[in-house]
Amino acid sequence: MKKIMAIVRPNKLEVIKEALDDIGCPSLTVTEVKGRGRQKGITEIYRGREYAIDLLPKLEINIVIPDGAASKVVDTIAKAARTGEIGDGKIFIMDVEQVVRIRTGERDHDAI
Amino acid sequence: MVIAVLNSGDTAWMLMSTALVMLMTIPGLALFYAGLVKKETVLNTLFLSFSAYAMVSIIWFVYGYPLVFGPDVHGFIGAPGDFFFHNVVESNTLVGSIPTSVYAAFEMTFAAITVALISGAIIGRMKFSAWMLFVPLWATFVYLPVAHWVWGGGWLAQLGALDFAGGTVVHINSGVAALALCLVLRGRKDRSMLPHQLGYAIMGAGLLWFGWFGFNAGSALSAGPLAGSAFIVTNTSAAAAMLSWMLIEYLRFGKATMLGAASGIVAGLVAITPAAGFVNIPAAIVIGFVTSIVSYTAISFIKPRLGYDDALDVFGIHGLSGIWGALAVGIFASPFINAAGTGLAYGNPGQLEIQAVAVAATFAYSFVVTLIIAKAIDLTIGLRVSEEQEAQGLDQALHDEAAYHI
Numbered sequence: 001m002k003k004i005m006a007i008v009r010p011n012k013l014e015v016i017k018e019a020l021d022d023i024g025c026p027s028l029t030v031t032e033v034k035g036r037g038r039q040k041g042i043t044e045i046y047r048g049r050e051y052a053i054d055l056l057p058k059l060e061i062n063i064v065i066p067d068g069a070a071s072k073v074v075d076t077i078a079k080a081a082r083t084g085e086i087g088d089g090k091i092f093i094m095d096v097e098q099v100v101r102i103r104t105g106e107r108d109h110d111a112i
Numbered sequence: 113m114v115i116a117v118l119n120s121g122d123t124a125w126m127l128m129s130t131a132l133v134m135l136m137t138i139p140g141l142a143l144f145y146a147g148l149v150k151k152e153t154v155l156n157t158l159f160l161s162f163s164a165y166a167m168v169s170i171i172w173f174v175y176g177y178p179l180v181f182g183p184d185v186h187g188f189i190g191a192p193g194d195f196f197f198h199n200v201v202e203s204n205t206l207v208g209s210i211p212t213s214v215y216a217a218f219e220m221t222f223a224a225i226t227v228a229l230i231s232g233a234i235i236g237r238m239k240f241s242a243w244m245l246f247v248p249l250w251a252t253f254v255y256l257p258v259a260h261w262v263w264g265g266g267w268l269a270q271l272g273a274l275d276f277a278g279g280t281v282v283h284i285n286s287g288v289a290a291l292a293l294c295l296v297l298r299g300r301k302d303r304s305m306l307p308h309q310l311g312y313a314i315m316g317a318g319l320l321w322f323g324w325f326g327f328n329a330g331s332a333l334s335a336g337p338l339a340g341s342a343f344i345v346t347n348t349s350a351a352a353a354m355l356s357w358m359l360i361e362y363l364r365f366g367k368a369t370m371l372g373a374a375s376g377i378v379a380g381l382v383a384i385t386p387a388a389g390f391v392n393i394p395a396a397i398v399i400g401f402v403t404s405i406v407s408y409t410a411i412s413f414i415k416p417r418l419g420y421d422d423a424l425d426v427f428g429i430h431g432l433s434g435i436w437g438a439l440a441v442g443i444f445a446s447p448f449i450n451a452a453g454t455g456l457a458y459g460n461p462g463q464l465e466i467q468a469v470a471v472a473a474t475f476a477y478s479f480v481v482t483l484i485i486a487k488a489i490d491l492t493i494g495l496r497v498s499e500e501q502e503a504q505g506l507d508q509a510l511h512d513e514a515a516y517h518i
Binding site for chain 2: 045049
């Protein structure tokens with residue numbers, strides 16, 4: 001099993017959800033996060049003074065899926081989240097040891 | 113001989129104006145300031161305005177009003193008397209065509225907002241107990257004398273200084289006091305001004321603009337043509353200053369900002385305050401347009417160079433736009449608007465000199481006496497919170513409450 005952790009623009013959530021629905025992977029968890037990349041944020045101006053806003057709001061989407069589906073989900077998120085501008089985000093893929101569905105006690109693939 | 117007669121139309125307008133000016137302080141000014149601060153210091157910032165309003169409300173009727181409007185004593189202060197407004201309400205006396213009680217209530221709201229304005233300079237680092245001591249001391253030793261000089265028949269009034277609604281008494285006075293107080297208090301550890309909720313500040317600016325019609329048009333003390341004239345130039349100057357601030361930002365950064373526009377609105381309202389009721393519409397456009405240049409320059413270029421931490425630019429906006437407005441009335445005052453004022457543009461250069469004297473006197477007196485009061489508080493109970501409290505944010509540290517639980 002794989003966990004897909006995608007850091008994306010907050011305004012891309014709806015498009016990503018629809019795209020994941022379309023490929024039959026609707027389950028996900030979303031967290032509001034803040035972060036920065038190589039460009040270290042943006043500049044804002046208040047009363048004539050410029051301020052570096054070095055942590056920008058992003059969404060972190062977490063999805064756990066069977067190994068075989070990973071590349072398709074990653075491609076789908078990447079395509080839906082992309083604008084081509086700086087700040088589109090990143091996707092991380094990692095192994096998952098075990099999964100438990102709390103309601104039934106089912107394990108691993110049955111629990112995803 | 114003219115016999116004073118109560119006019120119910122005037123009285124109704126003045127009661128309404130009184131409520132409008134009250135709205136400027138709470139919640140207008142309180143929101144304008146609170147939106148610009150960190151989310152850990154929101155309630156404290158609101159509280160400074162609310163507590164100033166409440167304390168001045170009491171002081172004004174216990175002993176304040178006669179010290180401003182009582183019989184003149186050597187041009188400096190009104191004669192004490194009428195404590196607790198003794199018999200004034202009961203005796204049904206008039207000021208012009210309105211009851212003395214209504215006039216006194218109207219003037220009370222001016223005293224209250226003047227003190228509350230100062231709080232914008234010192235947010236984030238002043239002890240609440242020190243503020244609760246500063247407010248009555250400053251209202252008593254600075255506001256009451258200066259208001260008497262200009263409006264109560266004191267030496268500046270005798271000299272012929274023009275101040276329709278408070279350019280010297282309210283704005284220069286509070287702006288300079290803010291500068292003096294923040295110099296004694298010294299700067300915040302973290303001077304960034306990232307507003308936690310700019311929407312509050314914009315709502316506050318809108319309420320200030322709205323309430324300012326009571327402030328300026330109400331200062332006609334009647335519901336007639338002079339109030340109408342003051343109403344229009346107030347609106348005109350605010351609009352011109354807003355557009356001028358936007359233009360400056362556009363020329364400098366290529367984009368206008370909403371906070372900049374709101375700052376321009378307030379600067380324009382401040383600048384027209386002494387001149388409303390004396391100037392015509394073209395003059396109001398010039399006054400508003402120029403005032404944003406004055407305040408923007410001070411805030412963006414002069415303040416960083418001098419290094420004083422006037423957190424929300426009380427001196428930059430109220431002090432300097434107030435000075436510009438007080439001088440501008442000496443230039444643009446038109447006898448066709450108000451027979452009481454003739455400025456340089458209508459052949460009376462002497463008026464500009466008198467205005468300069470009023471500006472210099474208010475500046476010097478407010479600065480020196482505020483420094484003394486601030487030093488005295490600092491040496492006794494202390495002005496400033498501890499470093500830990502400042503880092504924690506004043507809502508938790510001083511009030512055990514938080515504006516947000518997220």
